[in-house]
Amino acid sequence: MNNRPFALIGVNSDDLDRAQAAVRKNEINWRSFQNKPKGSESSISDDWLLYTWPTIVVLDADFKVRYRGGDCDEATAIALRLVSELDGKPAEFDAQLKADLK
Amino acid sequence: MKAKLIPVFFASFLLAQVAFGQVEESPDQRYQDLVAEVEIANQAWKARLAELRKAEKKGGPSLPADAFQSPLIPFVAKFDSAAKEYADTANAIPYLTWMAQNALPMVGDQRKAAKNAVRTLVTTHRKSPSLEKLEWMIGRLDYFYDEKQALEVGLQLEKESPSSKVRAYATFSRVGATINKAPVDSDDFRQAKEEILKVLEGVEMKDLASSVKTRIKMRENFSLGMSPPDIVGLDLDGAKFSLSDYKGKVLFIDFWGDW
Numbered sequence: 001m002n003n004r005p006f007a008l009i010g011v012n013s014d015d016l017d018r019a020q021a022a023v024r025k026n027e028i029n030w031r032s033f034q035n036k037p038k039g040s041e042s043s044i045s046d047d048w049l050l051y052t053w054p055t056i057v058v059l060d061a062d063f064k065v066r067y068r069g070g071d072c073d074e075a076t077a078i079a080l081r082l083v084s085e086l087d088g089k090p091a092e093f094d095a096q097l098k099a100d101l102k
Numbered sequence: 103m104k105a106k107l108i109p110v111f112f113a114s115f116l117l118a119q120v121a122f123g124q125v126e127e128s129p130d131q132r133y134q135d136l137v138a139e140v141e142i143a144n145q146a147w148k149a150r151l152a153e154l155r156k157a158e159k160k161g162g163p164s165l166p167a168d169a170f171q172s173p174l175i176p177f178v179a180k181f182d183s184a185a186k187e188y189a190d191t192a193n194a195i196p197y198l199t200w201m202a203q204n205a206l207p208m209v210g211d212q213r214k215a216a217k218n219a220v221r222t223l224v225t226t227h228r229k230s231p232s233l234e235k236l237e238w239m240i241g242r243l244d245y246f247y248d249e250k251q252a253l254e255v256g257l258q259l260e261k262e263s264p265s266s267k268v269r270a271y272a273t274f275s276r277v278g279a280t281i282n283k284a285p286v287d288s289d290d291f292r293q294a295k296e297e298i299l300k301v302l303e304g305v306e307m308k309d310l311a312s313s314v315k316t317r318i319k320m321r322e323n324f325s326l327g328m329s330p331p332d333i334v335g336l337d338l339d340g341a342k343f344s345l346s347d348y349k350g351k352v353l354f355i356d357f358w359g360d361w
Contacts (some may be wrong), residue, residue, distance in 0.1 A: 010357075
């Protein structure tokens with residue numbers, strides 16, 4: 001998905017050490033945050049009113065929610081369609097990204 | 103001396119009659135005895151599980167398949183049979199409530215019996231204040247009935263239950279689906295929201311109130327087509343980050359953990 005209008009972002013619910021270790025262990029190559037960094041008053045999931053894990057949220061180019069839920073295949077299909085609508089190229093995910101998401 | 107022996111003799115006589123089934127236990131005593139039996143079975147189950155785990159840790163056999171099987175399963179039939187004996191009387195209520203509270207997560211006949219127990223409670227015993235113990239079960243009557251029946255049973259509870267908590271759960275059962283699914287700008291959603299918030303105002307039900315209010319807030323602020331709050335801060339590598347910087351791209355945000 002390089003050079004296409006798409007970004008994969010992770011929000012991790014573990015403490016910092018464990019999250020960093022998980023990134024190394026699972027060779028995660030997308031940008032991630034802590035859900036509730038030390039010292040912060042609220043968590044991202046609270047702000048976003050998410051209560052189940054794992055959850056996926058897909059936002060379109062206007063920053064509007066197009067999907068929220070736990071179905072990775074459905075979320076992927078919606079994201080692909082949106083990317084394709086944006087750049088006019090076929091809705092194909094590269095194999096590496098698909099493998100990462102599984 | 104003889105006078106002292108008379109009460110002892112009389113008590114022994116009564117006990118013997120109870121033991122041989124000649125004097126019936128009161129429904130309440132019978133219930134207490136059954137609950138005590140359940141507790142003994144529960145303790146025995148916990149002790150066995152602890153022993154098996156200990157043995158497994160020491161290199162013994164791995165836990166058998168039945169190790170986690172609920173010790174309560176054989177009791178469901180006993181509670182069910184007592185409830186049937188006391189059918190249509192208030193004496194059945196504790197037995198039915200026990201089944202509803204304990205057997206619903208089970209499978210097969212036990213779950214079926216628990217669902218029937220809930221149905222009996224919310225219809226035959228709808229005027230009993232102890233229905234409060236069913237909590238979410240009344241808030242989700244669609245789990246026990248088809249849509250039309252759930253509506254009818256719920257409306258009857260809203261009208262006839264002496265408990266404001268039961269009435270609030272019944273209202274939630276009726277309007278919950280609208281709050282969950284109707285478009286937030288529709289009249290149906292607005293009406294359902296108004297109705298449930300009004301009902302919740304008058305009762306001390308923090309859990310239901312907070313869950314309903316959160317749900318409404320979520321629907322109103324974070325439905326499809328709405329923009330969530332920005333994420334601003336440091337990423338896991340310590341670099342500054344703002345999610346809105348990615349505006350213009352499709353964002354796939356994965357809330358994950360290392361489980």
